[in-house]
Amino acid sequence: MTTSFRVTLSPPTRRWTELHDAMRDARPKAAGFDRRDTLAHPAAMLTRIGPWRIDLLEAGTLWLDGGAMFGSVPKPLWAKLQPPDERNRIRLAMRCLLLQGEGRRILVDDGAGEKLGEKLRDIYRIEYQEHTLERSLAAIELTVEEVTDVVLTHLHFDHAGGSTRRSQERLVPRLPRARYYVQRRNWYNALEPNPRERASYMRENFEPLAEAGVLELWEGPQRPWPGIEIFTAEGHTRGQQLVRVAGPEAVLYYVADLIPTGSHVRIPFVMGYDVAAIETMAEKRMVLERAAAEGAWVCLEHDPVLALGRPRAEGDDFGWAETVPAQALSAR
Numbered sequence: 001m002t003t004s005f006r007v008t009l010s011p012p013t014r015r016w017t018e019l020h021d022a023m024r025d026a027r028p029k030a031a032g033f034d035r036r037d038t039l040a041h042p043a044a045m046l047t048r049i050g051p052w053r054i055d056l057l058e059a060g061t062l063w064l065d066g067g068a069m070f071g072s073v074p075k076p077l078w079a080k081l082q083p084p085d086e087r088n089r090i091r092l093a094m095r096c097l098l099l100q101g102e103g104r105r106i107l108v109d110d111g112a113g114e115k116l117g118e119k120l121r122d123i124y125r126i127e128y129q130e131h132t133l134e135r136s137l138a139a140i141e142l143t144v145e146e147v148t149d150v151v152l153t154h155l156h157f158d159h160a161g162g163s164t165r166r167s168q169e170r171l172v173p174r175l176p177r178a179r180y181y182v183q184r185r186n187w188y189n190a191l192e193p194n195p196r197e198r199a200s201y202m203r204e205n206f207e208p209l210a211e212a213g214v215l216e217l218w219e220g221p222q223r224p225w226p227g228i229e230i231f232t233a234e235g236h237t238r239g240q241q242l243v244r245v246a247g248p249e250a251v252l253y254y255v256a257d258l259i260p261t262g263s264h265v266r267i268p269f270v271m272g273y274d275v276a277a278i279e280t281m282a283e284k285r286m287v288l289e290r291a292a293a294e295g296a297w298v299c300l301e302h303d304p305v306l307a308l309g310r311p312r313a314e315g316d317d318f319g320w321a322e323t324v325p326a327q328a329l330s331a332r
């Protein structure tokens with residue numbers, strides 16, 4: 001039933017190109033960012049939605065077990081979409097979202113960071129020779145000091161591990177001037193993880209934030225800044241929060257582990273990691289229905305090839321009307 005699905009490696013769509021060019025030519029709406037608007041840079045792409053300049057920042061890659069990433073999908077099917085290495089792992093991106101405008105620089109997720117020990121780095125094959133958060137920020141002439149806010153979708157290590165770093169014997173916030181936001185439900189889930197999620201919730205990634213007094217717990221949906229909506233999804237882990245950015249130019253969803261790669265646009269493609277597959281399927285349908293009706297873009301945090309897709313209904317399921325490879329964006 002799903003065998004007809006293929007990840008499309010199409011060149012960037014005209015529509016996205018138009019968005020990008022319109023932004024580049026437009027007079028900056030938010031003061032202070034104009035000089036950077038025209039820069040070409042290796043690790044990020046950009047456009048503008050409402051008052052927000054949008055960049056996608058690569059924070060390194062990791063490799064996770066292909067079976068766990070695809071749940072009940074048979075290996076012959078997923079292995080064709082994402083070929084595993086000799087330890088059955090598939091390559092995954094850690095792609096963060098940066099929003100600049102309204103006097104703020106808001107980062108959504110911050111990757112795994114670089115402080116994992118050798119053993120775990122080997123298990124998860126974490127690679128940051130090519131990209132780190134710092135280098136991707138530097139590519140758009142920014143530093144970690146300039147980030148004002150960090151929205152963490154959830155506290156799994158591959159989304160929030162970049163929140164802290166080691167400074168001599170201590171762990172300190174890696175974005176030193178930022179406030180961090182996470183759902184209260186996810187915070188308590190992370191502090192007392194169930195046995196299935198225990199390996200993913202490492203206290204070193206989030207406890208130092210509370211100790212430093214920079215952590216804020218959000219309760220359910222939020223509208224913290226103009227045009228930005230935070231909503232929750234509970235199937236992957238309890239208290240995951242997702243981001244919608246809307247403006248006259250476009251709507252963009254950052255859906256983290258609800259739709260981690262382009263392949264997961266299919267409703268039954270649910271990760272084995274998820275704590276509640278039925279909830280994930282219902283939440284995915286809700287988000288994809290809304291996004292398809294809006295002609296919105298969906299950012300794919302973990303897809304090693306595709307950075308963005310525009311979903312469309314395909315019968316009772318969903319597919320992509322258009323996709324944009326990360327490679328095409330970084331070259332622009």
Ligand SMILES: [Zn+2]
Pocket residue numbers: 154156159236237257
């Ligand atoms: Zn996760």
